[in-house]
Amino acid sequence: METSFLAYLRGRCRTLPEVEVGIGDDAAVLAPVQGRQVICADQIIDGVDFDAAGQSLADIGYKAMAINLSDIAAMGAVPDAAFVTLALPKDDATQTAGAVYEGILESAARHQVSIAGGDLSVYDGPLSINITMTGHVAAGEPWLRSGACEGDAIVVSGAFGGSILGRHLRPISRLSMAATLRRLVDVHAAIDASDGLSLDLDRMLAASRVGAELDIDQIPIHDDAHRQSEQSGRSAFEHAWSDGEDFELIMTMSADDAQKAVDDPKIGKDLRRIGTVVGRTGLWKRDKGSLKRLSPQGYLHG
Template sequence: MEQSFLAYLRGRCRSLPQVAVGIGDDAAVITPDSGALIACTDQIIDGVDFVSAEHALADAGYKAMAINLSDIAAMGAVARSALVTLALPKQKATQIAGQVYEGILEAAEEFQVAIAGGDLSTYDGPLSITITLLGHVPVGSAWLRSGAKEQDAVLVTGNVGGSILGRHLRPVPRVALAAELRELVEVHAAIDISDGLSLDLDRLCAASGVGIEFDTASIPIHDDAILLAEQTGRSPFEHAWSDGEDFELILTMSQADADLALQSSCGYELTQIGKTIGRTGLWKREGTKLVRLSPQGYMH
């Protein structure tokens, strides 16, 4: 199965960016870009992150690429190449691999990422897709969770909540927006929203030693959160606050830079939701008092 599938894969990858030595050798040879190497990896598993009986396998493949691209965007980096490992159920392994790769290749072409290599194996277990993504960023300028400063503006891209209605399979990694912001402003800290807006923001604040004063009314609630609320009995705000897998970005920067970003061509994708403060934790103002909010989301 492996040799014939690799021959198919080499043909399908001809239109993608290439590394010096890619699929078919013992290891890939990748010529490093100038700057610092950025690497991330994520695994998604049937029955946990998607359900093969309900979801197209191409969507699962696309998701596996997109969630790594979201991590790359959160570092302010550019993705260049990917290593793909599939652990396949023994039954219909070749067919499953082909369907998964259709989604992987779609994302690779959309975001111009080379497929440098990987591995295939079969076993008595569920489909598992693991992708390691390699990219680069100027030395010393990666966006970290730990860089937020007191009185930073806190911004979020897109709209949040209700991703389980389908967006979790086809997230839009904000790589283009990250590249535009890098040229426009100085981002102090960033994180992508994988486990929930409030939970991931709390992680950024903890890493930076700051807190946030929320303008809760400004949180951009996705229409899917409103639809989901009708089914669950929870409020749209609760879904926006705690639903995971939005794969949007949370960013902090000076207020002057935030004003510039919001007024720029990318402003329609950005919303300011608060500012950082010296008191750690998540807070909202009620009159003259700050009331503490509890972060919620998916805990691994």
């Protein structure tokens, strides 16, 4: 299976200058990057992160790429190459690999990423997709979780909640927005919202040893959160606060830069300021003149 499938991949994969030697050799050879190199990896497993029996395999492959692209965007970086490892169930292994790769290749082509290598194995177990992605920051520093400063504005992209209704399989990777922001403003800290808006915001602020005073009425709630609320009995805000898999950006920057970003005609409509970084750790909201502590919620990995 592996030899014939690799021949198929070589015919399907785009050749981009970042990859000097790609699929078909013992290892890939990548051209040196300008600036800082950024590397991330994510694994998703059937029964934990997706349902191979009830969801499109192409959508699952697309998601596997998109979650890595979201991590690259959260670093303020540009993606270059991906290394894809599939662990395939014995039954219909070739067909499964081909269907998964349709989504992987679609996402890679959309964002100018080369599939530079990886591995295939067949075993008596669930479908597992592991992608390692390289990228770079040509000038300046990568965005980290640890750079938030007291007085910063907290800005988010997109809207939150209800992604389980389908958005989680084809998330928007905010690479273009990150590139525009890098040219426009100075982002002090960033993270992507994969496990829940409040949980990931709390993680970023904890890494920076600060907290947040939030204007919760400004948190953008997705229409899917309202639809999910009708089914779950939980409020749309609760879904936006904790559902996860939105893969939007959470960032801090100066108040002036936040206004500049929100006013930008290219990206401003997708940005919202939701609060301010404060010296007191934790998440807080102002309630009748006093501060009330909020509990971060989301998906905690076992």
